[in-house]
Amino acid sequence: MSMQTSLMEKFSQHYKTLPRLFRAPGRVNLIGEHTDYNGGFVFPAAIDFYTQVAAAPRSDRKLVVYSENYKEEVQLDLQSSAPKAKKHWSDYVFGVALMLLSDGHPISGANLLIESNVPSGAGLSSSAALEVAVAP
DSSP states (O other): OOHHHHHHHHHHHHHSSOOEEEEEEEEEESSOTTTGGGTOOOOEEEEEEEEEEEEEEOSSSEEEEEETTTTEEEEEETTOSOOOOOSSTHHHHHHHHHHHHHTTOOOOOEEEEEEEOSOTTSSSOHHHHHHHHHOO
């Protein structure tokens, strides 16, 4: 069973609806760690590891996010006046949503199920892959 099929089945079991799938690769910088924003050159390359998100809309203004990697569900009410960072993996997901909202993009509620094979803390941009995968 492919990771895509497995994620769709897990989502359907968890949320009782069919999702759309989104995917973003991890990456490695072959040269230039932290030089891009300091005016230097970088040479990033996508790798075969990736983060995948299954998503479906909700009728309310909540983001309900389940991580297969952490076996944990978290929620954010998009109508909350001032959500605060928790130093938690979910901050990446909620940060993307809040930045899109602050830039004037309408965001409705959604159920998300996330699964990743990008190793965390290995310098392979696992957090960036998560942010890109949840952005659509």
